[in-house]
Amino acid sequence: DGGITQSPKYLFRKEGQNVTLSCEQNLNHDAMYWYRQDPGQGLRLIYYSQIVNDFQKGDIAEGYSVSREKKESFPLTVTSAQKNPTAFYLCASRPPGRPNQPQHFGDGTRLSIL
């Protein structure tokens, strides 16, 4: 089955620690995105990538980093500089073609602080 796989489903971070969230897609989509979801705030864009080896900051990129070395993979690192990392993190991808194609989402990773 084609889809977006996010792992792990739950993740705990200690103070001062960097953690990496995985996002893999086998849909052959060019564009990939990372969102953060907090209660009552909807989804906010962290980073996005339209092509391999290229990515752009979203609205809340501070304290996060990404890489896009392969088309299928777009990992997100939550660094120790992110002081409030507890949230639900969602990865999405979009088919090639016109920009306004629907984004498809994974089932998220819930990150908590120990």
Added chain:
Amino acid sequence: QQQVKQSPQSLIVQKGGISIINCAYENTAFDYFPWYQQFPGKGPALLIAIRPDVSEKKEGRFTISFNKSAKQFSLHIMDSQPGDSATYFCAASMNTDKLIFGTGTRLQVFP
């Protein structure tokens, strides 16, 4: 100008009733307006989408109404069912691949 304002924050509807969720935007350059449905612990899934050249789009029990002059659009769920209980997000974009999301509406449908 980049915001999409969504209301209400929560909604309780009796089974068989009509659920209505409203969104408003400021940026007239937006040209794509999707609605997403999200169940607890899952990612959002596209429900229905509309472009500003039409005033209404219907798919089954779900209808988007679009008022370009008022810069508003709404989701109507006819014959609401308990299985429709979820969080609904409206969104907008302007010929880019960046979606701007509303803050979400938690819908509860009681039998």
